[in-house]
Amino acid sequence: MDSRGFREAAISSIDEIIKYYDNITSRDVVSSVSPGYLRQLLPSSAPETPESWDDIQRDIEGKIMPGITHWQHPSFHAFFPCATSYPSILGELYSSALSGACFNWICSPAVTELETIVLDWLGQLLGLPECYLSTGSTRGGGVIQGSASEAVLTAMVAARDKYLRNTLPTPPAEEEDLLKGGLGTLGNAEGEEYEELLARKRSRMVALGTTATHSSTKKAAVILGVRFYAIPVGAKDGYRLTGEVLKKALGELKKRGLEPFFLTATLGTTDTCAVDDFAAIADTLEEFTGGEEMNGDIQGDGGGKGEVWVHVDAAYAGSALVCPEFRGGITEVLGRFHSFNMNMHKWLLTNFDASCLFVRDRNWFIQALSVNQAVYGNAASAGGLVTDYREWQIPLGRRFRALKIWFVLRSYGGAGLREYIHKTVKLGEEFAEMLKGRGGLFEILTGPSFALVVFALRGKTPEEGNVRTKELCERVNKSGKMWVTGTTLDGRFAIRFMTGVRTTEKEHVEMAFKMLVEVAEDITQGA
Amino acid sequence: MDSRGFREAAISSIDEIIKYYDNITSRDVVSSVSPGYLRQLLPSSAPETPESWDDIQRDIEGKIMPGITHWQHPSFHAFFPCATSYPSILGELYSSALSGACFNWICSPAVTELETIVLDWLGQLLGLPECYLSTGSTRGGGVIQGSASEAVLTAMVAARDKYLRNTLPTPPAEEEDLLKGGLGTLGNAEGEEYEELLARKRSRMVALGTTATHSSTKKAAVILGVRFYAIPVGAKDGYRLTGEVLKKALGELKKRGLEPFFLTATLGTTDTCAVDDFAAIADTLEEFTGGEEMNGDIQGDGGGKGEVWVHVDAAYAGSALVCPEFRGGITEVLGRFHSFNMNMHKWLLTNFDASCLFVRDRNWFIQALSVNQAVYGNAASAGGLVTDYREWQIPLGRRFRALKIWFVLRSYGGAGLREYIHKTVKLGEEFAEMLKGRGGLFEILTGPSFALVVFALRGKTPEEGNVRTKELCERVNKSGKMWVTGTTLDGRFAIRFMTGVRTTEKEHVEMAFKMLVEVAEDITQGA
Structure with a gap:
């Protein structure tokens, strides 16, 4: 494909994309294909000779689109939104043209520098x-990760290494490598002794979350091979972690000889958009690590304590902080925590992937994650004047993701972003009002909170309510006209209704509510 | 930005991109900005009100381009290539328009199914x-990862879990969670005992690579918190791992009471594009794990042994396997290994990121990486008929990356891909011939191998050779007219010259050689 062929193909693609967005409501929200549909439509091997763009493009509408679930559809009320916007698509377009494996500053200084700047913005x-x-x-800063899962993994690796540095005696010089998974000098007795100490310490370390914490924290613990403990939270506390519950859990773990080193605190849990009690968590942890008992052998590296690293998972609801009214009890506490993550690709109009991870001291990442290789050496890196983001993340190479964030922040401006968040939150509130207007039929379990309402269909018994709600969920989803997610809260089946998609307007929420009522009445009347 | 505004902006972006590619040789290869250049050009915070697309687009050429290092420039001879092609850019364009967090099949069946199909292709x-x-x-298959680093991490996590399952006694039912970093029932004595066993085992496990293995394997070991041992390889064996050297290393590790569970074997090392001796590695490992000594307590899960998982890192050179003449001694052995990774985004005309990871039994990934959460439940997943790629990778969400691979495979066809690989390999051979023609000035240290030649400038002493080669590297890079990477091989400073970029033609290699000779003569004549 030469330049002329590309121009033609690209303009035709742009027109297809515009047509797709302009007519998205003519499609069902969720794909209804059967597993394996595509294998029946495609050849069993790649072509030997080149195919024309016309043939390829024709297959997008004909073969791919039937298998697409439309996350930008205004009636997509499932999970969380996964935003796109036209400026963001343009960012991806330029980024793909400027493709490079930008692991070091010199590999394209603009890729690194724009990332630092837009994350400051x-x-x-x-x-x-x-x-x-x-x-x-405090030498903090932000880095763009591929997903909230990678962000929590990165934070947990840094937290583990910081905790080991702070709680183990300084290793013999040649043993320092052991902290980084190196072999050390395994012949010598001192090395063996240190290794035993390290293994024992690692086996007692435990990462914490709650039963409402996203599964990515447990997955990170699985990858690290450390214990994970989910502190139970329930309806009584609104599915949020309180200081009291945390204190009790810490006490029990200590009694069992375990050492908590990491906690994910959530701003907007997956099921209900609950917000943990940040101030009480900070107070409780300070009290906990302030004691001498578990820190008898502490060696300092600045932190000086075997403190619990708190990572804030604000993957979805973090976007709401662009509106000052959502910051109360949150932003003033963040300085007492260690890392903070929010996904612009969820609720801030930026294409997947744009997971923005902030850390209070970037050295925590660099100390844990830098692994050098001669071929990556260069004067700028050696001079220490530049950021090499490969030391802040799991992968080595990286795409130019800052570009789309830059385009979005400039195209919308602070005012535009706030307006969008306000609109979607208001839609959630309006939906909750509609539910309340039919309080005999529906029960709101949580929310409206950050454009999410969780509700159930009433029943004469809890069991009947569950059966009815499940049926309601299945029937509206099957219609193709909307998509909601079911979940289970304290044994109750519930429906999550999210109003965060950019294209969703009041009419779509009203339409969804109308259908929910119709199907609900149908179910309760036993039809 | 509405549809009309997007159309205008997108067409103007397409035209800019075409202009960029058509005139790329008018730019210096490497950016020459100073650290911090961009902060001086941009405001210190995001705008409050929206900016126009014209203003944004103007800043790309004015402010971003000076900070770009042009990986698609025909005189980019550094590192490895990072391919783009027009069909691949179109793939990214469609993918960004169809943005979704496709963690489950139902989240867009086409995203999962096309991935399975194109990776089979x-x-x-x-x-x-x-x-x-x-x-x-064998229930194998492929999955697209973001980078080779994520691929080796994923493989190592699966390898660790498989090794623990195979070498530890079956855990008490309620303890199985311990294998996945769970808390287990820590109150009971049996649980404590099992935990001690697990901690001890983990502390003896060691992941292997060689001194020529890419740093991503060590980084994965750091993340897992397991030991890493780099088996020394040198010029004598052409920087490749031989069976003999591996056998010696395994013996030494065993003597120290360590248990190797993972080995990265490389097809095309970073420094020299060496290829480890795959057949000898397979034979040696079979002999090693065939013995009874370290596997006394083995419990089977099919593998039945505490075998060493071999991951093949073919990140760059794996692309060459599209040409049958490069497969000798390699593909016939792969069936005795466990996982294989190559990056289409390096040498196969596909935008970063497209790291293709294949595994012989997908259950190894799923057993290690699946973490369930109620909100992700759905009938298709529960039915077991579909693939949920979130269980094959670190992140949860994922982009529609299969699209660009599909476009590339169809646009080029098998013949087109082979032609491209042949062309770039031939350029490397021609460059090596040019060096040989000036054998008094240059010495080839390795290659030509997979479009890479590693050479040095001669000196009267090794030290003088090092000083001269380093100066040569710095001076040609400073010119802006080409970019090469320096490295160190057995204490010798060397220059890597890579000819894999899509736009590189013979004239560019000749031009580079001419400059290398001029500067080299200048240096050797003491000017």
Whole structure:
């Protein structure tokens, strides 16, 4: 494909994309294909000779689209949104043209520098404390990760290494490598002794979350091979972690000889958009690690304590912090925590992937994750004047993802982003009002909270309610006209209704409610 | 930005991109900005009100381009290539428009199914044994990862879990969670005992690579918190791992009481594109794990042994397998290994990121990486009829990356891909011939191998050779007219010259050689 062929193909693709967005409501929200549909439509091997663009493009509408679930459809009320916007698509377009494996600054200085700058912009827009900005006093800063899962994994690796540095005696010089999974000098007795100490310590370390924490924290613990403990939270506390419950859990773990080193605190849990009690968590942890008992052998590296690293998972609801009214009880506490993550690709109009991870001291990442190789050496990196983001993440190479964030922040401006968040939150509130208007039929279990309402269909018994709600969920989803997610809260089946998609307007929420009522009445009347 | 505004902006972006590619040689290869250049050009915070697309687009050429290092420039001879092609850019364009967090099949069946199909196509094109295809007899298959680093991490996590399952006694039912980093029932004595066993086992496990293995294997070991041992390889063996050297290393590790569970074997090392001796590695490992000594307590899960998982890192050179003449001694051995990774985004005309990871039995991934959460439940997943790729990778969500691979395979066809690989390999051979023609000035240290030649400038002493080669590297890079990477081989400074970029033609290699000779003569004549 030469330049002329590309121009023609690209313009035709742009037109197809515009047509897709302009007419998205003519499609069912969720794909209804059967497993294996595509294998029946495609050849069993790649072609030997080139195919024309016309043939390829024709297959998008004909073969791919039937298997697409439309996340930008205004009646997509499932999970969380996965935003796109036209400026963001343009960012991806330029990024793909400028493709490179930008692991070091010199591999394209603009890729690194724009990332640092736009994450500072974003941090300011979110009202994060200055310790999370690259220009702040604690050598903090932000980095774009592929997903919230990678962000929590990165944070947990850094937390484990920091905890080991702080709680083990300084290793014999040649043993330092052991902390990084190196072999050390395994012949010598001192090395063996240190290795025993390390193994024992690792086996007692436990990462914490709650039963409402996203599964990515447990997955990170699985990858690290450390214990994970989910602190039970329930309806009584609104599915949020309180200081009291945390204190009790810490006490029990300590009694069992375990050492908590990491906690995920959530701003907007997956099921209900609950917000953990950040201030009480910070107080409780300070009290916990302030004691001498578990820190008898502490060696300092600045932190000086075997403190519990708190990672804030704000993957979805973090976007709401662009509106100051959502910051109360949150942003002022963040400076007492260690890392903070939010996904612009969920609720801030930026294509997947744009998971923005902030850390209070970037050295925590670099100490844990830098692995050098001669071929990556260069004067700029050696001079220490530049950021090499490969030391802040799991992968080595990286795409130019800052570009789309830059385009989005400039195209919408702070005001535009707030307007969008306000609109979607209001839609959630309006939906909750509609439910309340039919309080005999529906029961709101949680929310409206950050454009999410969780509700159930009433029944004469809890069991009947569950059966009815499940049927309601299945029937509206089967219609193709909307998509909602079911979940289970304290044994109750519930429906999550999310109003965060960019294209969703009041009419779509009203239409969805109308269908929910119709099907619900049908079910309760035993039809 | 509405549809009309997007159309205008997108067409103007397409035209800019075409202009960029058509005139790329008018730019210096490597950016020459100073650290911090961009902060001086951009505001210190995001705008409050929207900016126009014209203003944004103007800044790309004005502010971003000076900070770009042009990986698609025909005189980019550094590192490895990072391919783009027009069909691949179109793939990214459609993918960004169809953005979704496709963690489950139902989240867009086409995203999952096309991935399975195109990776089968790719596996066939590469001549992989059928055990790596989704349709094969061992329940294997491929998955697109973001990078080779994520691929080796995923493989190592699966390898660790498989090794623990195979070498530890079956855990008490309620303890199984311990294998996945869970808390287990820590109150009971049996649980404690099992935990001690597990901690001890983990502390003896060691992941292996060589001194020529890419740093991503060590990084994965760091993340897992397991030991890593780099087996020394040198010029004598052409920087490749031989059976003999591996056998010696295994013996030494065993003597120290350590248990090797993972080995990265490389097809095309970073420094020199060496290929480890795959057949000898397979034989040596079979002999090693065939013995009874370290496997006294083995419990089977099919594998039946505490065998060493072999992951093949073919990130760059794996692309060459599309040409049958490069398969000798390689593809016929792969069926005795466990996982295989190659990056289409390096040498196969596909935008970053497209790291293709194949595994012989997908259950190894799923057993290690699946973590369930109620909200992701759905009938298709529960029915077991579909693939949920979130269980084959670190992240939860994923982009529609299969699209660009599909476009590339169809646009080029098998013949087109082979032609491209042949062309770039030939350029490397021609460059080596040019060096040989000036054998008094240059010494080839390795290659030509997979479009890479590693050479040095001669000196009267090794030290003088090092000083001269380093100066040569710095001076040609400073010119802006080409970019090469320096590295160190057995204490010798060397220059890597790579000819894999899509736009590189013979004239560019000749031009580069001319400059290398001029500067080299200048240096050797003491000017």
